[in-house]
Amino acid sequence: MNPLALLLTLSSLLFSLGLLAVLTRRNAILILVGIELMLNAANINFIAFWRYGPPDPELTGPMFVLFSIAIAAAEAAVGLAIILMVFRHTRSTDLNRLDSLHG
Amino acid sequence: MIIPLLILTPLVLLAALGAVWKARPVHAALLLALSLALVAVLYLTIGADFIGLVQFMVYVGAVAILIVFSLLITRPGDEAEEIQRRPRSMVTGLICTLPVLAVLLIALVKGNPESAPAVDAPPLSIAHLGELLFTTHAPAVLAVGVLLTAVMIGAALFARDTEKPKSNQPEK
Numbered sequence: 001m002n003p004l005a006l007l008l009t010l011s012s013l014l015f016s017l018g019l020l021a022v023l024t025r026r027n028a029i030l031i032l033v034g035i036e037l038m039l040n041a042a043n044i045n046f047i048a049f050w051r052y053g054p055p056d057p058e059l060t061g062p063m064f065v066l067f068s069i070a071i072a073a074a075e076a077a078v079g080l081a082i083i084l085m086v087f088r089h090t091r092s093t094d095l096n097r098l099d100s101l102h103g
Numbered sequence: 104m105i106i107p108l109l110i111l112t113p114l115v116l117l118a119a120l121g122a123v124w125k126a127r128p129v130h131a132a133l134l135l136a137l138s139l140a141l142v143a144v145l146y147l148t149i150g151a152d153f154i155g156l157v158q159f160m161v162y163v164g165a166v167a168i169l170i171v172f173s174l175l176i177t178r179p180g181d182e183a184e185e186i187q188r189r190p191r192s193m194v195t196g197l198i199c200t201l202p203v204l205a206v207l208l209i210a211l212v213k214g215n216p217e218s219a220p221a222v223d224a225p226p227l228s229i230a231h232l233g234e235l236l237f238t239t240h241a242p243a244v245l246a247v248g249v250l251l252t253a254v255m256i257g258a259a260l261f262a263r264d265t266e267k268p269k270s271n272q273p274e275k
Contacts, residue, residue, distance in 0.1 A: 062151060
């Protein structure tokens with residue numbers, strides 16, 4: 001197995017684990033954990049293709065990862081602020097209890 | 104080059120598995136931090152030094168710590184309840200996740216990355232990266248700056264205590 005195949009397999013498994021966390025967790029904060037895992041899987045793909053793909057003087061892969069990390073940080077900050085606000089209103093971060101919009 | 108990767112890859116996956124599996128939220132968050140730190144080490148190993156350090160600072164230093172602090176502020180859920188209803192949610196989760204994994208792996212096998220020629224890209228030059236960031240990608244850098252400012256203001260507004268809006272107004 002060459003490094004590219006190994007990293008792409010790692011990225012696929014990491015993405016699936018993140019998706020599993022998003023689908024099975026009830027705590028809103030732990031769903032964010034799953035989202036961070038999926039974002040990381042995507043970043044690993046970019047770095048793997050930059051490092052083991054054809055030479056790229058424009059550094060597209062690392063550049064994309066830099067912006068992706070910045071946006072992931074922003075997303076986590078806003079997501080957690082929203083979760084904390086919801087917690088102040090309902091005293092819970094359990095998504096099963098947040099059903100006031102349920103018809 | 105492949106040996107450190109062969110050691111790191113299972114460690115990253117084990118830490119991520121723990122983050123998905125652990126019922127106690129703080130353990131899950133700390134295992135996520137471990138997994139992200141190991142990915143940073145992986146970046147350092149394959150020559151993307153700057154990205155590895157950024158990953159370490161932003162993900163491990165900021166995002167993971169933010170998640171841990173949110174868990175400290177909010178009330179932890181009922182662990183026993185979480186464990187009790189886990190079998191059902193796990194079955195549903197796996198039914199949805201395994202097809203996604205299958206599609207990803209089929210695409211991977213069909214793409215046949217084994218046949219890729221072994222190229223040894225030069226290590227990431229930070230000077231070159233910085234030059235590109237502030238020439239070709241300058242508009243994007245500015246846009247990210249605006250985004251982060253908006254996020255900072257937005258998060259502060261969200262986090263403000265809305266239940267007692269009059270408490271922080273000056274008395275007349």
